[in-house]
Amino acid sequence: MTAKLRNIGPKSAAWLRQVGLRTPEELTAIGAVAAFVKVRRAGFKPSLNLLYSLEGALRDCHWQELPEARRVELVAEYDAIIADKPLKKAPPASGPVYDRTVVSDDAPFEQDQDDAP
Template sequence: MNDAPVSSLPGLGPVTEGWLAEAGIRTVQELRAIGPVEAYRRIKFMMPRQVNLNALYALEAALRGCHWLDLPQDVKAALQREAKTINEAMRGGASSRCVIG
């Protein structure tokens, strides 16, 4: 299953599959290797207005083999913190994401 396309995961539709493909993530193995948070960061950076927290929930749930509504509350809370950090870094510009000098 690891070399299967991400579309084989439950709960990921063609839109999310397209976003992942644009980010260079085409297989389950590639998604597992970088993890749902990094995958979310990449697609959020490419399409900041289209990608929201539900995409992160869906990525996590797909890798767990469940629906995003069934994620444990503590997992959702951790994902919310990750998404907030990513969103704040994007709003802050390059200076908040990089150390220069």
């Protein structure tokens, strides 16, 4: 986001830029919920405060001033979108871990008690 918007800090602005929302007009065109979904689908993990902040930015009010009823509507809209097309699961942080024992040619191989004949 190149223009300074109310409620939108540097991290949130960076997320919005990275999902292609660079102006207040672009944010207005898609709305708070769709912008929040784009950020989530890009792999970021914002809290619902971002959703409320986006709506507050569009209404030009502090996000904490949003009525509780509007917050519930925003979350319901988000849930409906995600129910229709769920977010992709994140890939595992790493691959499987294998425990391998290496026996050198110099050291005698010792059998486990369970493996002995």
